[in-house]
Amino acid sequence: xxxxxxxxxxxxxxxxxxxxxxxEAQLVAVLKREGYNVFACKEYMSRIRGGSNSTEIRITxxxxxxxxxxxxxxxxxxxxxxxxxxxxxxxxxxxxxxxxKISKDKATHIVDIPFTRFxxxxxxxxxxxxxxxxxxxxxxxxxxxxxxxxxxxxxxRKGEEIVQxxxxxxxxxxxxxxxxxxxxxxxxxxxxSELTSEELLLSGDAALGLGVLAAGCNxxxxxxxxxxxxxxxxxxENGKDFGIVVDQxxxxxxxxxQGIGAWYAGARxxxxxxxxxxxxxxxxxxxxxxxxxxxxxxxxxxPGPATGLPTRTEQADLNLVLYAGxxxxxxxxxxxxxxxxxxxxxxxxFLMADKYQIPVFILTDQYFLxxxxxxxxxxxxxxxxxxxxxxxxxxxxxxxxxxxGISPRGIPGYGKGLVGVDSDEHDEEAHITECKEVRIHxxxxxxxxxxxxxxxxxxxxxxxxTKEADxxxxxxxxxxxxxxxxxxxxxxxxxxxxxxxxxxxxPEKGKKLFARKKIIVLxxxxxxxxxxxxxxxxxxxxxxxxxxxxxxxxSVEETVKKIKALL
Amino acid sequence: xxxxxxxxxPASTDMAWCPGCGxxxxxxxxxxxxxxxxxxxxxxxxxxxxxxxxxTPHYLRVNYFNGLHGRALSPATAIxxxxxxxxxxxxxxxxxxxxxxxxxxxxxxxxxxxxxxIVHDNMIYGLTKGQASPTSEKGLKTPVQVNGVVLExxxxxxxxxxxxxxxxxxxxxxxxxQTKEIIKAAIRHKGYALVDVFQPCVVFNKQNTYQWFKAxxxxxxxxxxxxxxxxxxxxxxxxxRLALGVLYQEENRPTYExxxxxxxxxxxxxxxxxxxxxxxxxxxx
Numbered sequence: 001x002x003x004x005x006x007x008x009x010x011x012x013x014x015x016x017x018x019x020x021x022x023x024e025a026q027l028v029a030v031l032k033r034e035g036y037n038v039f040a041c042k043e044y045m046s047r048i049r050g051g052s053n054s055t056e057i058r059i060t061x062x063x064x065x066x067x068x069x070x071x072x073x074x075x076x077x078x079x080x081x082x083x084x085x086x087x088x089x090x091x092x093x094x095x096x097x098x099x100x101k102i103s104k105d106k107a108t109h110i111v112d113i114p115f116t117r118f119x120x121x122x123x124x125x126x127x128x129x130x131x132x133x134x135x136x137x138x139x140x141x142x143x144x145x146x147x148x149x150x151x152x153x154x155x156x157r158k159g160e161e162i163v164q165x166x167x168x169x170x171x172x173x174x175x176x177x178x179x180x181x182x183x184x185x186x187x188x189x190x191x192x193s194e195l196t197s198e199e200l201l202l203s204g205d206a207a208l209g210l211g212v213l214a215a216g217c218n219x220x221x222x223x224x225x226x227x228x229x230x231x232x233x234x235x236x237e238n239g240k241d242f243g244i245v246v247d248q249x250x251x252x253x254x255x256x257x258q259g260i261g262a263w264y265a266g267a268r269x270x271x272x273x274x275x276x277x278x279x280x281x282x283x284x285x286x287x288x289x290x291x292x293x294x295x296x297x298x299x300x301x302x303p304g305p306a307t308g309l310p311t312r313t314e315q316a317d318l319n320l321v322l323y324a325g326x327x328x329x330x331x332x333x334x335x336x337x338x339x340x341x342x343x344x345x346x347x348x349x350f351l352m353a354d355k356y357q358i359p360v361f362i363l364t365d366q367y368f369l370x371x372x373x374x375x376x377x378x379x380x381x382x383x384x385x386x387x388x389x390x391x392x393x394x395x396x397x398x399x400x401x402x403x404x405g406i407s408p409r410g411i412p413g414y415g416k417g418l419v420g421v422d423s424d425e426h427d428e429e430a431h432i433t434e435c436k437e438v439r440i441h442x443x444x445x446x447x448x449x450x451x452x453x454x455x456x457x458x459x460x461x462x463x464x465x466t467k468e469a470d471x472x473x474x475x476x477x478x479x480x481x482x483x484x485x486x487x488x489x490x491x492x493x494x495x496x497x498x499x500x501x502x503x504x505x506x507p508e509k510g511k512k513l514f515a516r517k518k519i520i521v522l523x524x525x526x527x528x529x530x531x532x533x534x535x536x537x538x539x540x541x542x543x544x545x546x547x548x549x550x551x552x553x554x555s556v557e558e559t560v561k562k563i564k565a566l567l
Numbered sequence: 568x569x570x571x572x573x574x575x576x577p578a579s580t581d582m583a584w585c586p587g588c589g590x591x592x593x594x595x596x597x598x599x600x601x602x603x604x605x606x607x608x609x610x611x612x613x614x615x616x617x618x619x620x621x622x623t624p625h626y627l628r629v630n631y632f633n634g635l636h637g638r639a640l641s642p643a644t645a646i647x648x649x650x651x652x653x654x655x656x657x658x659x660x661x662x663x664x665x666x667x668x669x670x671x672x673x674x675x676x677x678x679x680x681x682x683x684x685i686v687h688d689n690m691i692y693g694l695t696k697g698q699a700s701p702t703s704e705k706g707l708k709t710p711v712q713v714n715g716v717v718l719e720x721x722x723x724x725x726x727x728x729x730x731x732x733x734x735x736x737x738x739x740x741x742x743x744x745q746t747k748e749i750i751k752a753a754i755r756h757k758g759y760a761l762v763d764v765f766q767p768c769v770v771f772n773k774q775n776t777y778q779w780f781k782a783x784x785x786x787x788x789x790x791x792x793x794x795x796x797x798x799x800x801x802x803x804x805x806x807x808r809l810a811l812g813v814l815y816q817e818e819n820r821p822t823y824e825x826x827x828x829x830x831x832x833x834x835x836x837x838x839x840x841x842x843x844x845x846x847x848x849x850x851x852x
Binding site for chain 2: 198199200201202206210213214216218219221238241242243245246247249250251253254257258259260261262264265266267268269283284287291377380385389411412413414416418419420421422423424430431432
């Protein structure tokens with residue numbers, strides 16, 4: 001008897017091209033629609049076909065949105081899956097798959113699913129993924145009707161025959177799964193909720209894209225690079241509906257120089273890339289700082305240096321983004337940890353870029369972008385789109401002195417004035433100067449903006465009771481959910497968490513949250529980059545770091561263990 | 568025709584060009600061309616990179632984006648896409664456009680935005696004090712190429728033609744009247760227009776002088792068929808006699824902005840369609 005209550009981890013493993021992604025997408029969509037909380041994350045190799053990849057789907061009664069090592073049900077689609085995931089397979093894992101295709105080892109108990117026989121019966125191996133989803137739903141004792149409804153919607157445009165074939169495949173799989181649960185003694189107990197069925201199913205990528213749309217973005221120029229490409233694809237898909245100019249640039253240098261040019265002419269542009277592509281953009285970052293023309297850059301991090309691990313995850317580009325570009329100029333960096341934070345910080349990034357006329361960065365990572373979870377719609381917060389563009393007068397001067405350092409920003413062709421911008425040090429009219437007094441004045445004017453920017457900085461999210469706690473576990477970016485689940489499991493009132501979704505500048509008011517606390521910082525890099533930033537910005541002493549840089553996200557299990565070891 | 572004086576900077580403006588520099592006549596020509604085409608300073612944006620030629624926008628009254636070395640074409644393309652109503656000119660030197668900005672030169676041509684690319688070509692690096700440029704002649708001795716340039720000379724016209732440029736011309740800064748007509752035709756052209764303007768550097772290039780260029784160039788005559796690409800290529804490849812005038816023009820090729828955006832409404836007037844966004848969010852249920 002295998003009994004699973006309240007929280008089940010289902011993993012699909014196979015080679016690229018075997019349809020794992022289709023199974024994941026269908027399974028997650030159907031389960032959410034039925035009212036289960038779902039979370040899915042994936043790991044894959046940098047290749048188009050073959051290799052060994054896996055996707056984890058957590059189906060839970062309460063909301064959980066972090067990776068666990070534990071595998072309850074493993075669907076193995078080929079012989080490489082078991083060796084690939086061996087460290088995560090335990091005696092308690094139920095392995096399912098086509099017996100003769102996945103293991104010759106008699107000692108491993110495999111619950112046989114004859115996919116080849118199903119394919120023959122259905123007349124086409126293309127229906128295998130629908131069978132697989134059916135089997136999973138059968139084991140979970142989910143509602144068959146919801147899946148049929150989903151298939152109908154999904155395949156209608158392909159014709160009634162395809163719809164019927166898929167439904168047939170689903171029914172076969174479902175009946176088989178139900179039977180398996182009975183014969184293998186698998187019992188799943190997870191309560192569904194109607195509220196969850198109404199929720200949104202959002203990946204980090206989609207939430208970020210929706211946030212960028214909500215920010216009024218109307219221009220993107222980018223060069224594809226994993227995992228930053230998803231945003232480019234998202235805006236391309238929705239470009240026509242939202243009037244977005246989409247340009248695939250010849251290189252990252254062109255991308256950022258275009259983005260800045262677009263803002264100069266009144267557009268609202270974003271550039272998306274990963275660390276390696278961003279390396280090439282740093283001249284543009286410096287340009288944005290100098291000519292005080294906004295730009296928003298999304299960097300989906302992956303492990304470096306150089307090409308690194310192209311499809312894996314890391315948080316090691318904070319320092320890159322923090323220091324990118326020669327010279328001194330203000331900037332802001334956001335790092336969302338949940339889809340709702342991505343939706344909000346995307347808008348905040350545009351707002352800050354526009355208000356302060358500076359480069360602003362959104363730092364995510366592969367794990368965050370690829371992970372999918374159910375999110376209540378009301379959690380998506382809309383910020384007001386403010387207009388900072390001024391209609392120019394005849395004697396308009398682009399860099400006119402301003403107390404807060406922010407000169408009103410005009411754009412060409414709107415008003416009677418002329419708008420010049422210059423990468424050289426310049427006077428108020430944007431003409432080249434080498435006059436020291438002007439240089440000092442202009443440099444101080446630009447740096448002055450840091451003050452307002454700091455006042456506008458977002459406060460960290462509190463996990464647990466930070467005021468009462470003696471120990472604070474600090475995270476940023478994608479690690480929000482793993483830390484909050486780990487702290488719940490640890491269950492000590494004197495241990496709380498602070499999660500930063502704005503990592504620079506840090507809000508002045510945030511400093512007092514650390515007074516007289518033991519501080520532990522958890523992040524996906526070797527050097528403790530945020531830990532160092534916290535020390536330099538707040539002057540606090542970090543008592544311990546939990547670091548990981550093998551390309552995988554933190555699992556709940558190891559996070560619990562490592563936090564406990566430091567308490 | 569509008570008053571050319573509208574483009575004049577105050578007489579007190581300090582100019583960083585050397586006396587006798589070929590940049591002066593080009594500046595004058597651009598102002599005259601815009602005035603004669605009835606394009607106001609307000610509707611014009613000049614983008615430039617870095618170098619002596621790239622300082623041009625500081626010496627006339629227009630909107631300008633004096634950005635980074637080699638990058639004039641990227642913001643120029645973006646500005647045209649963001650607001651197709653503006654007249655956009657990218658103006659820089661040979662090193663900036665063909666060297667540092669080579670990749671953007673190639674791919675901007677392939678996009679065909681409606682912008683004019685004026686390249687001040689003096690076959691030398693001026694601001695960095697006399698090193699070889701992509702268009703320097705083989706054998707030219709410089710403080711770096713001490714035994715003379717060994718690299719093949721870059722042929723901007725042939726490159727532009729083979730990448731599908733829709734307007735390719737060469738002009739000479741020493742001839743104000745003809746160059747003005749060529750630049751006017753380039754601005755009027757709907758699509759990417761390259762005008763490579765030979766502009767002597769009186770300080771660092773003692774080889775390719777006003778006299779040298781006069782002696783080594785000729786104007787294409789009335790009989791030249793601008794629509795024949797192979798003929799234009801043949802002319803571009805003939806480096807023994809340098810042809811002046813419009814080598815090639817292809818009208819009616821769609822511009823980049825007409826292909827990837829709708830209408831010509833400036834993006835600064837665009838409003839987010841909130842209902843569509845709500846619908847899109849709903850589709851994630």
